[in-house]
Amino acid sequence: MIERIDAIIIGAGHNGLVCGAYLARSGLKVLFLEARDAVGGMTSESTIDDDFHIAGLAHTSFPVCAKIRKDLRLEKFGYSAGKGIETITLQEDGRHLRFGRNTVSGPDLTDKDVDAYRHFKDEFFGYAKAMRPMFATRPPRLKNMDFADKMTLAKLGWNIRFGLGRESMYEFLRVAAINIYDVLEEEFEDERLKGALAADAVIGHHMGPRSPGTVLTWLARLHAELNGPLSVVSGGPSQMCNALLQAVEASGASIRTGARVKKILVDKGKAFGVELEDGEIVKAKTIVSNADPRSTFLELVGAPQLDATFIQRVTQIRGAGDVAKLHLALSGTPEFLGLSASELENRLLIAPTMRYVEHAFNDAKYARYSEQPVLEITLPSLHNDSLAPRGHHVMSVNIQYAPYDIDGGWHEQKTTFAYKIIALIGKYAPNLKSLIVDHEFLTPQDIESRYNVRQGHWHHGEMTIHQSFMMRPVHGAAQYNTPIDGLYLCGAGAHPGGGLTGLPGHNAAQRILESGIAK
Amino acid sequence: MSIPNDHFRQAIQHTPFHARLAALTQTEEWTVWNGCMAPRVLDKLSTEYFAVRSSCSVMDMSPMEKYRITGADAYRFLDRLLTRDLSALRPGRVTYVVWCNDEGKLIDDGTLFQFGDGDYRLCSQHHQFDWLMTSAMGFDVNIEVETHDVAALAVQGPTSYSVLTEAGIAGLEDLRPFGIANLSCQDFPVVVSRTGYTGDLGYEVWVSPENALPLWDAIFSVKSRYDVHAIGLSTLEMVRIEAGFIMPGFDFNTAESTVRANFDRSPYEVGLGWVVNLDKGQFTGRKALVAESKRPAKRRLTKITIEGNKPVGEAFIYNKKGGKLVGEIKCAVWSPILKANIALADIEYIGGALPKKLWARLDYQRELKWMSAWAECRPTNKPFYSPDHRSATPPSRL
Amino acid sequence: MNNYDAIVIGAGHNGLTNAAFLAKAGLRVLVVERNAYIGGATVSRELHEGWQYSSCSYVCSLFRPEIYNALDLGRHGLKIIPLVSSMTFKQDGDYFGSYSQPNIRRRELMRHSLRDADAVVRFDADVLRWCKLIRGFLLRTPPDPGSFRPRDLFEFAYLLKKYYELSESQLYEFIRFFTMSIAEYLENYFENDTVLAHYSGGSIIGTGLGVYSPGTAYVLLHHAMGDVDGNIGSWGFARGGMGAVADALASSFQAHGGEIRTDADVRRIMVAGNKATGVELASGEIITAKTVVSNLDAKRTFLQIMDEADLPPQLVHRAKHFKIRGSSGKLNIALDGMPEFPALPHGSPLTLGHMHFTDTLHRLEKAYDDWKDDRWSADPYCDALVPSQYDPSLAPPGKHMMSVFVQYCPVNPEGGWTDAKREQFGQTVIDQIADYSPNFKDLLLHVEVRTPREIEEETGLTEGNIFQGELTFDQLLFNRPFPGYAQYRGPVKGMYMCGSSTHPGGGVMGAPGANAAREILRDLRRPDTTPQEFSDD
CATH class of the missing domain: 3.30.1360.120 (Probable tRNA modification gtpase trme; domain 1)
Structure with a gap:
C-alpha cells in the first residue's frame, strides 16, 4: 500500500529542505527524494583520510533570515547563527586589512578610506534593504501581473523612491547595473581594500571586477549580510542542514536518500510523478525540483515535453562553475605572516588588488585556470574541534577561477594546479606545506559529479542581470512554476539565486501554497 | 553543398x-x-x-525548401514540432502540417512526406533549418537541407x-x-x-x-x-486562392520574422484549427494554443466572395458601408472559372463571432484615375473550387 | 557688439545643431570655437596635401533625419551616401562578407553556416524590434525619476506605454538584450566563429568594454539603429568627409542669422547670482548672454570652464567621477593606390565597405584585456574604410584615402604617451592590415596616427572618448551625464549642456543638440523649432 503523497521534492539540499518544511507545515504530505546518501546538498560534510572532515562545500554562511528561522523554529532544532567572523585580506608584505561590518583597519590605511568604507557599506546596505521586497518573494511578472506582482513592484518602487531618499535613489539607479570596479575606483584609494571588496563581489561567479553586473552580485551578498555577520557555523553549514532536517521531520515529511530520480513524469503538460533510477514510480500532483534548472528541464523532464524556444533558453543558461575547492588535512596550526593564532578563525582572502582579481579572471575567459587565483581560506576545525584529530586541523580553500572546462582537460592538470595553490598559500603561511597530511581537490567537474549540479556551479546558474529576477533561471519559469503544470523549481537556480539563504525554497513554497493545493 | x-x-x-x-x-x-x-x-x-x-x-x-529528417527519434521529433497528430501517417503518405513557436504563433506550413520508418521529408516555403535545429535539441535526429539536391x-x-x-x-x-x-x-x-x-x-x-x-x-x-x-507563379497564386490554400509570409506574417507585437498569427486565426490536435501530447506552442482555444476567437482569415467585378487589390473591410473597420484583404483574385472575385481576408471577430455583414472598400484605377466603391462580401467555409476529379482514384484517363 | 541671446561653446555638430535651432527660433546666437576651424570631431582636414581626412568620426548613420529635414541640410550641401557592405578577413585566408544584396548576403552566410543563414531572419527581426523601440526616445528629453512634475510623470508613462507594446516574453527578451554581452547575445542566434566576431565588432567601438562584458549587446543598437533612407542599420559616408556635416549645419545656422567665431577659446562661463551671464574668452574678452550652452563634455564643462564655487558640491563630485575613458585610436592614411587583398576574389565589392581583420570572439576579447592593463591591443579590432572609392573629393585621381578606426587604445599607457609609442601603435595597425594586403605598406604616402591623446588635443574630448562619456548603464538615459541633470539644464540658471555627454549620447546623431534646444526654447517661452521624431510604426 503506497501512501498518498502530495508533493515530491527532488533533492534535499538546503533550499529543498526549506521548501519542503513549509509545505509539510501546511499539512501536505511531502516526500523528499535525494540521490545522495546524505541530505544537505552542497552543505553536507565530506571526509578526507577518515579522521578529517570538511563541513561542506560551502564553508561559511550568513545567518538564515529571521522569517525562515522563526517560521520553521530552526533555533529549537539546534540552529544558531554561530560566531561572527571577519574577513582579513592578506598581503605578501604582511600589511593585511581586516574588515568588519562597516569598519576596516590595517596598516597604512588612510582615514579617508576608513570613512569612505563606513559610508559606502551603509549606503549599500540601504540599497540591499530597499531591494528586500524583491528578494523575499517571487519576482513579479512584467505583464499580465496579478495583485501580488503589483504589490511587489509597488513596495520596491516605494522603497527606492521614498525609503532611500532622492540622492540615494539617484545613486542606486546609477550604480545598480554596472561593475564593482568602477564603483570602487570612485570611492577608494587603497588597492588592498578595493581588491578585497572586488573579490567579494565576484566570488562564485564567472565575472571579473570589471564585468558589469558585479554591483548586483555584491548587493545580493549584502542582502544576506543584513541578517548578520558571516560565520563558520560550528559544525559548519551542515549544522544548518541538520536543523532544517529536524524541522522537516518534525513536520511529518519523509525523506528517502539514495533515491535518484531519473524522470519527472509528464502527461499533456502536467506532472504526475517521478520515476526513480530503479524503475520505481512515485506519484504526486506537485513535484518540486531542487535540482538545477538545466538538469531539471533537460534531463528530468526532457526536451520533448517542453516548447522548443524554452528549451533553447534553458540550454543557453550560463552556469559553468568557476570555483575549485581544496581541502587540506593538517598536522598542526599553520602560521600566517602577520596574523595571530586567534585571527586564523576569520575568513582569509588572497585578492591583493583589483587588477590581481581581474587578471585571475582573464585566464578563465580562455579556458585556463588562474595562474594567480583568488583564494578564500577558512580553518573550520578552529570552530569545531570534532572536524580533525586533536592538535590537527582542516583547511578549506575556495579557488577562483577554475573553469569547468579547461584546455587540455582537468585530469592532466589537477595536481599541478593543487600544488600551485599550496605554493601560493605558502607565500603567506610558510609552514603550511610541512603540515599537510592529505588533501582533496575538487574541480567544478568533481563538484558536478559529487553534488549532482550541472557544471558544478555553486549557484546553479550565473547570477548575471540577464539571469536574475524575472529572468531567473529563464523567463517562462521565473516565478517558481514552470511550463509543466504541477512542476516547480525551488533551488538556487531560481530567484533570488545562490548563497545559503533558503530564500528560493521559501519563495517557492509560498508560490506552491498560493496555488491552493494545501486545501 | x-x-x-x-x-x-x-x-x-x-x-x-x-x-x-x-x-x-x-x-x-x-x-x-x-x-x-x-x-x-x-x-x-x-x-x-x-x-x-x-x-x-x-x-x-x-526552389521550395526541403529538409530530410531521419533518425531514431525522427517521429518523436516531428510529433513535438508539428501541431498535427501524426500517428495515422504511414510510409508512402504525405500530410499537410503547420508548426508554431512557443507562443502558438505560426512559423510556417508545409508538407511532410514519410518515406519509411524514421525517414521523412519536410517541404516548406520559408527557411526552417535554424528552427528545426533548435527544435532538435534533446532528440536523436539528423536533419539535412536537401533543397538543392x-x-x-x-x-x-x-x-x-x-x-x-x-x-x-x-x-x-x-x-x-x-x-x-x-x-x-x-x-x-x-x-x-x-x-x-x-x-x-x-x-x-x-x-x-x-x-x-x-x-x-x-x-x-x-x-x-x-x-x-x-x-509561372502568377497562375499558382490564382489557383491556390481558388483552392483555399494559404501562403505564409503573404496571407499572414510568419512568427520568426515578426517585429511588431500581435502581427503574427496562430493556426486558429488563419482557419487552420483543423491541423491542431491539443490531445496528442506535447508540441511546441501547445500550452499557448490550449489557452487560446478556451478564449473567444479574436480574428479569422476568412474566405470571402466579393460582389461585382471591380478589381480587388489590397482593401479594408468594414462591418457596413462606412462602418467600423474590421479587417483587410490579404490576397484576392478574379476567378475565371467562378466568374467572381474571391479573396482571403483577415477579419476581426466581434463578440467572438464573424461580423454579420462585411463590406469591402475597393480602391482601383480606371485609365490611371483612382475610383472607389463599396462591395459586399460573403464569407464561405469551403474551398472556392474543388472539382470531383481531384480525388478520384484511379483518375479518369482523358 | 558683445551681447547675444545665446552663446554656444564649441562648434561640434551638436553645438551647431543646437545653435541652428535657437537661431531658427529668432534668437541672436553666437557659436564660439577654440579651433581655427569648426566641426569638433565631425571634421574634414587636409593634413596631407591633396587628401581630405575625416580625421575623427568617419561614417554617418545615426544622424537624425528629422534634424536633417528641419535644418534643410540637403540644400546646405550635405549628402550621405550609403555604404554597401562590411566584411571580416579570416586568418585562414578566407573571408566573411556581409553584403547588402539579400540573396548574396544569404548565400555568403550559407557558405559559412547553413544554420546561421536561416537564423539571421530571426536576428534581423529582433534587432529591428529593439531599434524601433529605442529610436522613439532619441529626440525626447529623459524623465527625471526624482521629480513629480507632470511632464516627467507623463514621460515615464510614455516610456512604459512603449515598452508595454511588447509581448510579455519580448519584454524579458528586451531586458536580456539590454543587459547581456554582445557575444552571448549573438550566440543565441549564430554558431559560426567568424559570423559571431563580425557582428560583435560594432558593439565595442568606442567603449571600455569587451565583447563578453554585459551591457555591450545594447551598444549594438548605437551602431545598428541608424538608417540611411529607411535602410535600417546601414551606414553612409558624408560626401566630402564628415566635415560636410558640420559645414551644412553651419551654413543652415548662418542662414538663420547665426554667427560663428573661431579661434575663440572660452576660459570660463560667467555666473552671477546663480545665473549665467556670458563667457570670458582666453583673450580676456567678455561676451554676454543670458543663455550659455556648452557643447563640451561634462567633465570639461564643469571642471574646466566653470567655477567650482558656482556649482553644487555633489555635481562637482559627479563630474570628477564621470566615466570618460578613451579606448579608441585612429589612423588616417594617404595611399598611392588601392591596396590589394588576395583573399578577395577579383571584382569583389567588399573593399567598398567596412573591412575588419578580427575573426574570433577570443581575439576581440584579448584586444580588450590589453586595454584593461593600459596597453594598446597587440591584435586590435580595426574598422578600415576607403571612402575615396566613392568620393573623388577626398584624394587625387588614382590615389586613395583610408580611414582605420582602432579599438583598443589606452588613454595613458604606462609611462604616458610619447611620439615613439604613438608610432609603434600605428605600426601595430599597419602590420595587421599588411597581413592581409601584401602591397599595403608600399602604398603608404602619409600616415597620421591618433591616440586618445591626439583626439583630446584636437577636439577637446576628454581622454579622447568619442562618445563624450562612456555608454554604460550609469551614464545612460536619466543618468546621462549625471542623475538629476539629465534634462540638459546645468545647475546654474541659463546654463545648458548640448553635447554627447547628454542623452542620447554620441554617434553623430545631433539629437543632444536638438533636445537641448527644445529645453532652452521652452525655458525662454519661445516656439519650439526642433522636430518631432518621425513616426516609426
Missing part, C-alpha cells in the same frame, strides 16, 4: 530546369523565389491558368494523370491523394506524390537534379497529343 567564394557574381541562382524555362519564356517576367529565378508568367496568364483547370500544367518548384515539378490539371502516364511513368493508377510512389520515368527513378497546391488533380514529381531536364523533356514529349503548358 559547396558555395564558391565568388558567388557574389551571381546574385540569383538557376534551378535545374532553368534552361527549359528560359527557352520557353516569351515575357521574361522573372521573379526571385528563394534565391532562384522563377517565372511569373511565361506567355499569357489566362492560357496558363486554363492549363491548370482544363488540361495539364507544369511548374518548376525546385532534389528538383521537383508540379504537374497539375485534369489530364495530368494521362500526361505523366504517357510520358513513361507507369503505376500511377493506384496512387491515392497524399500517396507517394517510387517509380521510374524512362530509365531514371522518380518519386511521385499525389499532392499539389492547385486544388485540382495533380502530382509532384521529385528527381535528382541531373535527371531534371530528362524529366522535363519526357513530360513535354507528349505535347503533340496533350496540351502541356509550363506555368
Whole structure:
C-alpha cells in the first residue's frame, strides 16, 4: 500500500529542505527524494583520510533570515547563527586589512578610506534593504501581473523612491547595473581594500571586477549580510542542514536518500510523478525540483515535453562553475605572516588588488585556470574541534577561477594546479606545506559529479542581470512554476539565486501554497 | 553543398530546369523565389491558368525548401514540432502540417512526406533549418537541407494523370491523394506524390537534379497529343486562392520574422484549427494554443466572395458601408472559372463571432484615375473550387 | 557688439545643431570655437596635401533625419551616401562578407553556416524590434525619476506605454538584450566563429568594454539603429568627409542669422547670482548672454570652464567621477593606390565597405584585456574604410584615402604617451592590415596616427572618448551625464549642456543638440523649432 503523497521534492539540499518544511507545515504530505546518501546538498560534510572532515562545500554562511528561522523554529532544532567572523585580506608584505561590518583597519590605511568604507557599506546596505521586497518573494511578472506582482513592484518602487531618499535613489539607479570596479575606483584609494571588496563581489561567479553586473552580485551578498555577520557555523553549514532536517521531520515529511530520480513524469503538460533510477514510480500532483534548472528541464523532464524556444533558453543558461575547492588535512596550526593564532578563525582572502582579481579572471575567459587565483581560506576545525584529530586541523580553500572546462582537460592538470595553490598559500603561511597530511581537490567537474549540479556551479546558474529576477533561471519559469503544470523549481537556480539563504525554497513554497493545493 | 567564394557574381541562382524555362519564356517576367529565378508568367496568364483547370500544367518548384529528417527519434521529433497528430501517417503518405513557436504563433506550413520508418521529408516555403535545429535539441535526429539536391515539378490539371502516364511513368493508377510512389520515368527513378497546391488533380514529381531536364523533356514529349503548358507563379497564386490554400509570409506574417507585437498569427486565426490536435501530447506552442482555444476567437482569415467585378487589390473591410473597420484583404483574385472575385481576408471577430455583414472598400484605377466603391462580401467555409476529379482514384484517363 | 541671446561653446555638430535651432527660433546666437576651424570631431582636414581626412568620426548613420529635414541640410550641401557592405578577413585566408544584396548576403552566410543563414531572419527581426523601440526616445528629453512634475510623470508613462507594446516574453527578451554581452547575445542566434566576431565588432567601438562584458549587446543598437533612407542599420559616408556635416549645419545656422567665431577659446562661463551671464574668452574678452550652452563634455564643462564655487558640491563630485575613458585610436592614411587583398576574389565589392581583420570572439576579447592593463591591443579590432572609392573629393585621381578606426587604445599607457609609442601603435595597425594586403605598406604616402591623446588635443574630448562619456548603464538615459541633470539644464540658471555627454549620447546623431534646444526654447517661452521624431510604426 503506497501512501498518498502530495508533493515530491527532488533533492534535499538546503533550499529543498526549506521548501519542503513549509509545505509539510501546511499539512501536505511531502516526500523528499535525494540521490545522495546524505541530505544537505552542497552543505553536507565530506571526509578526507577518515579522521578529517570538511563541513561542506560551502564553508561559511550568513545567518538564515529571521522569517525562515522563526517560521520553521530552526533555533529549537539546534540552529544558531554561530560566531561572527571577519574577513582579513592578506598581503605578501604582511600589511593585511581586516574588515568588519562597516569598519576596516590595517596598516597604512588612510582615514579617508576608513570613512569612505563606513559610508559606502551603509549606503549599500540601504540599497540591499530597499531591494528586500524583491528578494523575499517571487519576482513579479512584467505583464499580465496579478495583485501580488503589483504589490511587489509597488513596495520596491516605494522603497527606492521614498525609503532611500532622492540622492540615494539617484545613486542606486546609477550604480545598480554596472561593475564593482568602477564603483570602487570612485570611492577608494587603497588597492588592498578595493581588491578585497572586488573579490567579494565576484566570488562564485564567472565575472571579473570589471564585468558589469558585479554591483548586483555584491548587493545580493549584502542582502544576506543584513541578517548578520558571516560565520563558520560550528559544525559548519551542515549544522544548518541538520536543523532544517529536524524541522522537516518534525513536520511529518519523509525523506528517502539514495533515491535518484531519473524522470519527472509528464502527461499533456502536467506532472504526475517521478520515476526513480530503479524503475520505481512515485506519484504526486506537485513535484518540486531542487535540482538545477538545466538538469531539471533537460534531463528530468526532457526536451520533448517542453516548447522548443524554452528549451533553447534553458540550454543557453550560463552556469559553468568557476570555483575549485581544496581541502587540506593538517598536522598542526599553520602560521600566517602577520596574523595571530586567534585571527586564523576569520575568513582569509588572497585578492591583493583589483587588477590581481581581474587578471585571475582573464585566464578563465580562455579556458585556463588562474595562474594567480583568488583564494578564500577558512580553518573550520578552529570552530569545531570534532572536524580533525586533536592538535590537527582542516583547511578549506575556495579557488577562483577554475573553469569547468579547461584546455587540455582537468585530469592532466589537477595536481599541478593543487600544488600551485599550496605554493601560493605558502607565500603567506610558510609552514603550511610541512603540515599537510592529505588533501582533496575538487574541480567544478568533481563538484558536478559529487553534488549532482550541472557544471558544478555553486549557484546553479550565473547570477548575471540577464539571469536574475524575472529572468531567473529563464523567463517562462521565473516565478517558481514552470511550463509543466504541477512542476516547480525551488533551488538556487531560481530567484533570488545562490548563497545559503533558503530564500528560493521559501519563495517557492509560498508560490506552491498560493496555488491552493494545501486545501 | 559547396558555395564558391565568388558567388557574389551571381546574385540569383538557376534551378535545374532553368534552361527549359528560359527557352520557353516569351515575357521574361522573372521573379526571385528563394534565391532562384522563377517565372511569373511565361506567355499569357489566362492560357496558363486554363492549363491548370482544363488540361495539364507544369511548374518548376525546385526552389521550395526541403529538409530530410531521419533518425531514431525522427517521429518523436516531428510529433513535438508539428501541431498535427501524426500517428495515422504511414510510409508512402504525405500530410499537410503547420508548426508554431512557443507562443502558438505560426512559423510556417508545409508538407511532410514519410518515406519509411524514421525517414521523412519536410517541404516548406520559408527557411526552417535554424528552427528545426533548435527544435532538435534533446532528440536523436539528423536533419539535412536537401533543397538543392532534389528538383521537383508540379504537374497539375485534369489530364495530368494521362500526361505523366504517357510520358513513361507507369503505376500511377493506384496512387491515392497524399500517396507517394517510387517509380521510374524512362530509365531514371522518380518519386511521385499525389499532392499539389492547385486544388485540382495533380502530382509532384521529385528527381535528382541531373535527371531534371530528362524529366522535363519526357513530360513535354507528349505535347503533340496533350496540351502541356509550363506555368509561372502568377497562375499558382490564382489557383491556390481558388483552392483555399494559404501562403505564409503573404496571407499572414510568419512568427520568426515578426517585429511588431500581435502581427503574427496562430493556426486558429488563419482557419487552420483543423491541423491542431491539443490531445496528442506535447508540441511546441501547445500550452499557448490550449489557452487560446478556451478564449473567444479574436480574428479569422476568412474566405470571402466579393460582389461585382471591380478589381480587388489590397482593401479594408468594414462591418457596413462606412462602418467600423474590421479587417483587410490579404490576397484576392478574379476567378475565371467562378466568374467572381474571391479573396482571403483577415477579419476581426466581434463578440467572438464573424461580423454579420462585411463590406469591402475597393480602391482601383480606371485609365490611371483612382475610383472607389463599396462591395459586399460573403464569407464561405469551403474551398472556392474543388472539382470531383481531384480525388478520384484511379483518375479518369482523358 | 558683445551681447547675444545665446552663446554656444564649441562648434561640434551638436553645438551647431543646437545653435541652428535657437537661431531658427529668432534668437541672436553666437557659436564660439577654440579651433581655427569648426566641426569638433565631425571634421574634414587636409593634413596631407591633396587628401581630405575625416580625421575623427568617419561614417554617418545615426544622424537624425528629422534634424536633417528641419535644418534643410540637403540644400546646405550635405549628402550621405550609403555604404554597401562590411566584411571580416579570416586568418585562414578566407573571408566573411556581409553584403547588402539579400540573396548574396544569404548565400555568403550559407557558405559559412547553413544554420546561421536561416537564423539571421530571426536576428534581423529582433534587432529591428529593439531599434524601433529605442529610436522613439532619441529626440525626447529623459524623465527625471526624482521629480513629480507632470511632464516627467507623463514621460515615464510614455516610456512604459512603449515598452508595454511588447509581448510579455519580448519584454524579458528586451531586458536580456539590454543587459547581456554582445557575444552571448549573438550566440543565441549564430554558431559560426567568424559570423559571431563580425557582428560583435560594432558593439565595442568606442567603449571600455569587451565583447563578453554585459551591457555591450545594447551598444549594438548605437551602431545598428541608424538608417540611411529607411535602410535600417546601414551606414553612409558624408560626401566630402564628415566635415560636410558640420559645414551644412553651419551654413543652415548662418542662414538663420547665426554667427560663428573661431579661434575663440572660452576660459570660463560667467555666473552671477546663480545665473549665467556670458563667457570670458582666453583673450580676456567678455561676451554676454543670458543663455550659455556648452557643447563640451561634462567633465570639461564643469571642471574646466566653470567655477567650482558656482556649482553644487555633489555635481562637482559627479563630474570628477564621470566615466570618460578613451579606448579608441585612429589612423588616417594617404595611399598611392588601392591596396590589394588576395583573399578577395577579383571584382569583389567588399573593399567598398567596412573591412575588419578580427575573426574570433577570443581575439576581440584579448584586444580588450590589453586595454584593461593600459596597453594598446597587440591584435586590435580595426574598422578600415576607403571612402575615396566613392568620393573623388577626398584624394587625387588614382590615389586613395583610408580611414582605420582602432579599438583598443589606452588613454595613458604606462609611462604616458610619447611620439615613439604613438608610432609603434600605428605600426601595430599597419602590420595587421599588411597581413592581409601584401602591397599595403608600399602604398603608404602619409600616415597620421591618433591616440586618445591626439583626439583630446584636437577636439577637446576628454581622454579622447568619442562618445563624450562612456555608454554604460550609469551614464545612460536619466543618468546621462549625471542623475538629476539629465534634462540638459546645468545647475546654474541659463546654463545648458548640448553635447554627447547628454542623452542620447554620441554617434553623430545631433539629437543632444536638438533636445537641448527644445529645453532652452521652452525655458525662454519661445516656439519650439526642433522636430518631432518621425513616426516609426
